[in-house]
Amino acid sequence: MTDTDRQQHPAWRKGKARRTTFGVGLGVLALVGGLAACSESKDIAEAPPSASPSEAPSAVPSDLPSATPSVKPTDLRKVTCEYRKDDTGSPAKFVGMPPKRLSKAVINAKAMTIYTNLGKIVLDIAPGDTPCTVNSFAFLASKKYFDNTVCHRLTTIETNGLGLLQCGDPQAKGDGENPTDGTGGPGYLFPDENLGPQYARGVVFMAQAGDAANSNGSQFVISYTDENAQLPQAYTPFGIVRQGMEVVDKIAKGGVNTAKDGVDITSDDGGSNAPKTKVVIKTVRIS
Numbered sequence: 001m002t003d004t005d006r007q008q009h010p011a012w013r014k015g016k017a018r019r020t021t022f023g024v025g026l027g028v029l030a031l032v033g034g035l036a037a038c039s040e041s042k043d044i045a046e047a048p049p050s051a052s053p054s055e056a057p058s059a060v061p062s063d064l065p066s067a068t069p070s071v072k073p074t075d076l077r078k079v080t081c082e083y084r085k086d087d088t089g090s091p092a093k094f095v096g097m098p099p100k101r102l103s104k105a106v107i108n109a110k111a112m113t114i115y116t117n118l119g120k121i122v123l124d125i126a127p128g129d130t131p132c133t134v135n136s137f138a139f140l141a142s143k144k145y146f147d148n149t150v151c152h153r154l155t156t157i158e159t160n161g162l163g164l165l166q167c168g169d170p171q172a173k174g175d176g177e178n179p180t181d182g183t184g185g186p187g188y189l190f191p192d193e194n195l196g197p198q199y200a201r202g203v204v205f206m207a208q209a210g211d212a213a214n215s216n217g218s219q220f221v222i223s224y225t226d227e228n229a230q231l232p233q234a235y236t237p238f239g240i241v242r243q244g245m246e247v248v249d250k251i252a253k254g255g256v257n258t259a260k261d262g263v264d265i266t267s268d269d270g271g272s273n274a275p276k277t278k279v280v281i282k283t284v285r286i287s
Contacts, residue, residue, distance in 0.1 A: 111124060137284070151251070157225065
């Protein structure tokens, strides 16, 4: 795809509200630090009574790099996170601002579990690499921010040349017809962390508007293919799926939604490229 094609892609268009998206020309995965190193973590929260039964563990790719966390655990007590008010005009579900200093629970966090209507997805996370990102997720999860939200966007190799699933917009409808899907956030923004060149299937990273670095909110992306290597580095990778990739694969296999009249909407802006298989996040837990 040429630079001209990328610039003309809907993901590059600006609207009144800032759109958080991973369209062509967007996104990066940096698989460095302690993400792969913590893949043996077993400290996973039990599913709530209403959650789907746990799925069989999915193997973490064997060729993922392993490295020492970029920040030693004892140093995390000195980290100060900066969260600023989102003044872009984007719709927000404001539940407060995360604390600037990391709690002991955040410092010791090993996993983030996303309970969905299709099964649970477990991520290995490393606060040593992305302390303020993990801190934000822990805060939002404690406020039940993600409860009963939907994953609103899916790209496939066939539709976009990318294999990605996007979630975290608290107001998204995920029906493929809502033009404001992808614009919602928590009412605050925070800087990028741990950017780097590597990226693979199973890596989870933050989504933000294509023309606005250091503007992370609550939306995140799960990569389900290795064919996303075309994406440049720019976005914060904060986890690796250790269990539940089969859930993401099922969603991807279900395909992309189309408008009710049968007209393909995958080239439109806004809430286009919604997964045909509805994905509801019941809750998120950090453990």
